[in-house]
Amino acid sequence: MRSTALIAGAGALPRLLIEAAPEMLVCQLEGGAALSASEVLRFRIERLVPFFDALAERGITRVCMAGAMQRPRLEPELFDARTAALVPRLVGAMQAGDDATLRAVIGLFEEFDFEVIGADAICPDLVPGAGVLCGMPGPEDERDALRAAEIVAALGAVDVGQGAVVARGLCLAVEALPGTDAMLDFVAEHRALVGALLAAPKAGVFFKAPKPGQDRRIDLPALGPRTVAKAAAAGLAGIVFEAGGVLLLDRDQTVQAAEAAGIFLWGHNR
């Protein structure tokens, strides 16, 4: 991984990747809180092309973007001429939304001959494949998972959400802007509504997947111990995620939490 640069944003993911491959070159946007890496190369969007040159000079051939990055304000006086020539493309992408911005940034790295890799190429454990990690999902859980997957796919087509909760075929909630935790809290609050329909003490699944057509190398949705706690509090039987499509942060801790709460974790192949 000596030839790999980590473009590190905020959150737990960059730290986990640095632990897995400490020999990577860590790069951060100027202005962000410094990571505890041996050396951090700071860069600015206004001088992106010189940054690409600096990476190439150090023998970097692959880059991995990880963690949330805020859109920086651009200072016109800092641009070099080659980066300035890229501005129309960058600004257009930024105005078209987060996904477009990320696709544009990936495209730029690739134009400058860097290979863009996902977090799973550095630490495969972070992105579990197909299989049950704990617990025992039954046929009703699988039916709920398939129904939820269908709902999430329909929503993805209109660029909404990456998750839904289905219990015995009933859609209890759909993820929107407020996010996963808010949705699971909502289910916990309204579960009594459907209690009469559900014989089992725990029923229903939370299903999580990337948006259809999303580039799997960046910005995958994440699950962790907190998600497990919220899903358990919502009375669900388990969490189903798309195999290879979701980051499982703190895997051991997440699996232990799920085992303790008696809920299953299942990587599902569509």
Next chain:
Amino acid sequence: MRSTALIAGAGALPRLLIEAAPEMLVCQLEGGAALSASEVLRFRIERLVPFFDALAERGITRVCMAGAMQRPRLEPELFDARTAALVPRLVGAMQAGDDATLRAVIGLFEEFDFEVIGADAICPDLVPGAGVLCGMPGPEDERDALRAAEIVAALGAVDVGQGAVVARGLCLAVEALPGTDAMLDFVAEHRALVGALLAAPKAGVFFKAPKPGQDRRIDLPALGPRTVAKAAAAGLAGIVFEAGGVLLLDRDQTVQAAEAAGIFLWGHNR
């Protein structure tokens, strides 16, 4: 309306229709709370065909189904032979869900030569058409309404919800089993999340429409003063409903409540 029978379930709608056309024959499933109509003809699902005969004998040619009906338990010993012959169809439809049950019941009425009409045929004011009932929606509200309509249409295709909340293009919530009130409470709770993105004190619309392909003669979604209060508490600019697709119960009171809260009510043609 002397030749019209009202098949009355629970809720405010049957009462409003009886007030609008008191000469209708009011029919109720045995077991439900009696309505204050001059005469109520009670019927049982197990004796549906004799009930059809009784309607025809009284000169009934049109029926309107209004209000929520619980699925009754069937008592095998009460069936007559002709109704018993219909059981396989009825049971199949009941197991396929609410929409299928209603379609099957409409189909039976039609087979027995009754015309099935919607509540709007009795009281047109109940189902407003296109037009702004109060307030002044702006171009941003229309964009939000179109985005929400697109989301609701995508969800309808997977048989979920009839409503969504969109503010400045952001999907704040999607209606699922817990219903409209629960969704609007959720928006009220999480609105602070997007407050920074929204300059206006009120922004966003709640959009409500029937499911795509739904028979408009039965089971239309409803709006009322309570919906207005919840939408106002959620900080929304207004409520948009599909023209001709939503019941507006207590129209005067609903419009007054919206005017008092400073939010618009808009019947929108897709």
